[in-house]
Amino acid sequence: MKLIVAVIKPFKLDDVRTALETFGVHGMTVSEASGYGRQRGHTEVYRGAEYTVDLVPKVRLEVLVDDPDANDVLDVMVKAAQTGKIGDGKAWVIPVETAVRVRTGERDVDAL
Amino acid sequence: MPTTIDTGDTAWILASSALVLFMTPGLAFFYGGMVRVKSVLNMIMMSAAAMAIVSILWVLYGYSLSFTTDVGHGLLGSRNAAGLIDEMQPSSVISVAVPQVDFSGSTPKGAVDASGAALSVTHYYPTLAFAAFQLMFAIITCALISGAIADRAKFSTWCVFVAIWATVVYFPVAHWVFFFDGGNGGWIADRLKAIDFAGGTAVHINSGAAGLALAIVLGRRKGWRRDPMRPHNVPFVFLGMAMLWFGWFGFNAGSALAAGTPASVVFVNTQTATAAAMVGWLIVERLRDGHFTTLGAASGAVAGLVGITPSCSSVNPMGAIAVGAITGAVCSLAIGLKFKLGLDDSLDVVGVHMFGGLTGTLLIGFLATDKAPAAVNGLFYGGGWDQERRQVIGAFAVMGYSFFATLIIGYILHLVMGFRISEEEELQGIDVSHHAESAYELTNIGAPQARHTIGTHSPVPAYAGGPPPPPPPPGPPANSATGSRVDL
Numbered sequence: 001m002k003l004i005v006a007v008i009k010p011f012k013l014d015d016v017r018t019a020l021e022t023f024g025v026h027g028m029t030v031s032e033a034s035g036y037g038r039q040r041g042h043t044e045v046y047r048g049a050e051y052t053v054d055l056v057p058k059v060r061l062e063v064l065v066d067d068p069d070a071n072d073v074l075d076v077m078v079k080a081a082q083t084g085k086i087g088d089g090k091a092w093v094i095p096v097e098t099a100v101r102v103r104t105g106e107r108d109v110d111a112l
Numbered sequence: 113m114p115t116t117i118d119t120g121d122t123a124w125i126l127a128s129s130a131l132v133l134f135m136t137p138g139l140a141f142f143y144g145g146m147v148r149v150k151s152v153l154n155m156i157m158m159s160a161a162a163m164a165i166v167s168i169l170w171v172l173y174g175y176s177l178s179f180t181t182d183v184g185h186g187l188l189g190s191r192n193a194a195g196l197i198d199e200m201q202p203s204s205v206i207s208v209a210v211p212q213v214d215f216s217g218s219t220p221k222g223a224v225d226a227s228g229a230a231l232s233v234t235h236y237y238p239t240l241a242f243a244a245f246q247l248m249f250a251i252i253t254c255a256l257i258s259g260a261i262a263d264r265a266k267f268s269t270w271c272v273f274v275a276i277w278a279t280v281v282y283f284p285v286a287h288w289v290f291f292f293d294g295g296n297g298g299w300i301a302d303r304l305k306a307i308d309f310a311g312g313t314a315v316h317i318n319s320g321a322a323g324l325a326l327a328i329v330l331g332r333r334k335g336w337r338r339d340p341m342r343p344h345n346v347p348f349v350f351l352g353m354a355m356l357w358f359g360w361f362g363f364n365a366g367s368a369l370a371a372g373t374p375a376s377v378v379f380v381n382t383q384t385a386t387a388a389a390m391v392g393w394l395i396v397e398r399l400r401d402g403h404f405t406t407l408g409a410a411s412g413a414v415a416g417l418v419g420i421t422p423s424c425s426s427v428n429p430m431g432a433i434a435v436g437a438i439t440g441a442v443c444s445l446a447i448g449l450k451f452k453l454g455l456d457d458s459l460d461v462v463g464v465h466m467f468g469g470l471t472g473t474l475l476i477g478f479l480a481t482d483k484a485p486a487a488v489n490g491l492f493y494g495g496g497w498d499q500e501r502r503q504v505i506g507a508f509a510v511m512g513y514s515f516f517a518t519l520i521i522g523y524i525l526h527l528v529m530g531f532r533i534s535e536e537e538e539l540q541g542i543d544v545s546h547h548a549e550s551a552y553e554l555t556n557i558g559a560p561q562a563r564h565t566i567g568t569h570s571p572v573p574a575y576a577g578g579p580p581p582p583p584p585p586p587g588p589p590a591n592s593a594t595g596s597r598v599d600l
Contacts, residue, residue, distance in 0.1 A: 044342065045401045047411060047447050047460060051340040 001099055001108060002070040006061045006091035007033060008081040013059050019080035025063055025073060027112075033060040039087035058089060064099055066109050117205060118235040120371045125241040128366025131359045132248035136163055136255050138355025142414070143259050145348025146407075146459050148341060150541025151263040152348075152551045158258035158270055162251050165274045170247045171196050177283040179246065179291050186299030189287050196243060205236040208370045235370055245366060246290065250282050253315045257518075259459030260323030261330050264538050267546055269529045273521065277322065281517050282314075285510055289314035306506030307486050307499070309378070310367040312422025312473040313510040320466025321514040323457060329522035330532050332456035334539060341458075346406050353410035357386060360417045364424045374485035378424040382417065385424070385436030389416020392440025400444075408444065411464060415443035418468030423476045426486035431479040439471045466511070473507045474500070 008016060013030065020028065034055040041054040065073050070093055078091055101111040140159035144152040166174070176193035183190055193199055209232040212223035223231040254274045258265070289308050291298040300306050300313070308314060333341070343349060364382045368375035393412025394404050419439025420432060427435060447463035450456065457463065477500025480490035489495030525531050532538075537545035544550055 045397075045403060045405060046342055046407050048397070048401060048444070049451070050401070051342055053340070 001096040001112075002065055002067060003094045003096045004061075004063045004065060004070065004074055004077065004091065005094065006063075006077050006081065006089065007035065007058050008061060008089040008091075009083065009087065010057055010059045012081045012083070012088075013061070016061065016077055016080040019076050020063065020073065023073065023076045025065065027063070029062040031060045031062075033058045037087070037090065056087065064096065064112055066112060115236060117237055118370075121208065121235050121369070122237045122241050124371035124375065125237055125245050125366060125369060128362035129241070129244040129248055131362025132245065132252065132366065133163075133359075135248075135356050135359035135363065136252050138352045138359055139252060139255050140352070141348050142352025142356060142410070143262070143459050145345040145350075145352060146259075146343040147262050148541075149344045149551060150543055152344065152543065153547055153549050154265075154267065154542040155258065155262055157267060157547065158265070159255040161267070161271050162255035162258075162274050165271060166251045166254055166278050167247060169275060169278055170243070170250060174250060174278065174283050175199075175243045175246065177279075178250075178286040179243070182287070182291070182293060182296055182298070186288060186291075186297060186303050188284050189291065196240065199239040199243060202238075204239040206239055206242050206369075207234045207236050209233070210235050210370055210372055237369070242369070245369075246286065249290075249311055249315060249363070250278060250286065253282055253311075253319050254278055256315070256319035256461060256465055257322045257326060260327040260457045260461040262458035263333050263542060264330055264532055265326075266530055266533050267542075269525050269531045272529065273326075273525055273531075276521050276525075277518065280521065281322065281514055282318065285314050285318055285514065289506070289510070300506040300509065304502050304506055306473075306502040307426050307476050307480065307488060308422040308473060308506065309425040309486065310364045310421045312418070312469040313507055316418045316421060316465040316469030317473065317507055317511050318469075318514045320462050320464075320469060321511045322518040323461030324455070324466065325515050325518035326522050326531075327455050327457045327462070329519065329526055332454070333458065334535055336456045337451070343407060346410075349407055350410050353413050357413055357417060360386075360421075364421060368425070368485070374425060377485055380429055381424040381427060381432035382420050384429050384432040385420035385439070386413050386416040388433045388436030389413060389419060389440030389443075390436075392416075392437040393444040396441050396444040411447075411460070412440045412444065415440050415464050415468045418443075418465055419472035419475070422469065422473045423479070426476050426480040426484050426488055426490075428481055428484055431481065431484075434479060435472055435475050438475065439468050442471045443468050470507055470511070473503050477501075477503045 006016070010032075017028070034057050036054050036056055039056065041052055041056055044051050044053055061077070063073060063077075074091060074093060081091075082088055098108060099111045100107055136159050140156040143159070144155045147155050173191065173194045175196060176191055177189045180189040180192045182188070198204060212231045212233055213220050214223040225231055254277060257277070258270070261270075288298040288300040289311070290301060292302050295302055297303075301308070306313075335341075360382060361379055365375040365379040368378055390409050390412040393408050393415060397408040398404055416436040416439055419435050423435050424432070443464050446467040447460045449463065450460070455462075476490060477497070478491045480486065480488045480495065480499055481493045482489045482495075488499055490499050491497060522531065533542060533546060541550075
């Protein structure tokens with residue numbers, strides 16, 4: 001099993017969710033995150049005092065998938081999240097040892 | 113000749129008093145939005161303290177020191193009205209002369225008697241209506257100072273400061289600037305005859321200079337210039353500004369102390385100058401920083417309200433546009449000074465109130481016109497420099513007195529009680545470390561983790577960093593079959 005993690009632009013979340021749903025992914029975890037990459041932050045001005053805000057709001061998405069699906073899901077996700085502009089985010093895949101469905105105790109692929 | 117109080121004037125003064133009181137919670141929002149999440153409640157509490165403490169002092173002796181017969185040289189009132197006991201009698205009234213209008217000709221004109229002197233009637237309103245109105249000014253003047261010492265002032269010391277400052281600084285200055293007694297009143301208003309209609313000197317220069325002094329006494333916040341100290345809630349700032357603007361009609365137009373022509377002129381001037389100042393501030397901001405900001409619009413409006421406060425009775429609406437635009441521009445430039453001087457006047461009390469009050473007060477000497485209710489000509493209307501000289505003396509006398517008196521009070525309190533919270537408390541946030549509260553519960557993850565400790569009968573100590581406090585000793589669970597009932 002694999003865990004796909006993506007940090008994307010918040011307004012792309014709906015597109016990604018819809019695309020994954022269409023592809024057949026039935027669950028995900030979403031959290032608010034902030035960070036920066038090459039995009040860096042932006043500046044804000046309050047009463048003439050300028051502040052550089054380094055951390056940009058992002059959405060962090062986590063999806064558990066079976067090994068053979070990992071690459072396809074990753075592709076779907078990246079395609080849906082893409083705007084082509086700097087700051088689109090990152091996605092990566094991590095191997096997962098075990099997964100359990102809390103309600104039933106089912107394990108691994110059955111738990112997905 | 114027996115007469116009765118004027119009900120219209122009384123109604124307007126009482127309504128204005130309520131309007132002016134409303135400005136202080138407005139200020140709490142205005143300031144509260146500008147600080148970070150961790151100190152918004154302390155900011156609000158400093159205004160609340162001013163409302164509570166000054167109201168009581170006012171009844172005890174504040175009104176008396178400010179607005180009763182002068183004890184000498186126009187410096188201070190007497191103790192005659194302490195407690196406001198006699199002042200609540202129906203016979204205790206204050207008079208105001210209202211000019212009469214002659215409608216007999218084809219166009220109405222000012223009524224004159226046979227010798228050509230203007231005719232007026234005398235209106236009476238209850239002393240306590242005036243006392244209520246002036247109380248609200250004392251409250252907001254104290255509250256205004258708090259913006260200079262955001263995030264770091266020990267609350268107990270602030271409370272003591274408010275009581276001492278009101279007594280030593282505000283009550284005398286209010287007497288100087290607001291007390292008229294046929295030439296025997298306060299020295300600035302009644303002897304020097306400087307014009308300060310609603311408090312450009314007594315309220316704004318006064319609080320601004322005091323803020324400057326306290327910013328020096330307390331020093332800079334930890335991380336000032338290094339950490340981003342962004343406003344945590346700009347809509348709050350705008351809401352506060354809206355409450356201030358609304359209440360300011362009572363502040364200015366109410367200061368006419370009669371529901372008539374002067375109040376109406378002042379009302380229009382107040383609105384006009386505030387609008388012009390918002391424009392002035394935003395233009396400076398656009399040119400300097402490249403953007404029109406919401407905080408700039410709110411700050412500009414307040415700057416305009418400050419600028420028109422002393423001058424609203426002495427300029428015409430065209431002059432009000434000038435007062436507003438100039439004040440807005442001056443203040444938006446003045447707020448940069450604190451960075452050059454290395455002074456952490458956190459929320460720009462000096463930049464907006466001291467400079468705004470000064471600008472409005474000094475512009476009277478140029479823009480005053482005798483067609484306006486104050487009936488004085490400034491330089492641009494052929495009055496020469498005479499009025500400007502009076503304005504300068506009045507403004508700088510109040511500024512100097514307030515600054516040095518506050519500096520002394522501040523340093524003494526700092527020595528005796530400590531005026532500043534510890535570094536650890538400041539970094540953690542004064543809301544939690546001093547008030548044992550936090551302003552917002554925005555996540556539903558943290559909420560269920562808070563446990564009721566009702567029934568332990570020991571005050572919950574504020575969490576001051578370090579390891580979390582140990583859990584309470586095991587006992588019967590509240591509300592269980594065996595436990596005692598807890599009334600929430």
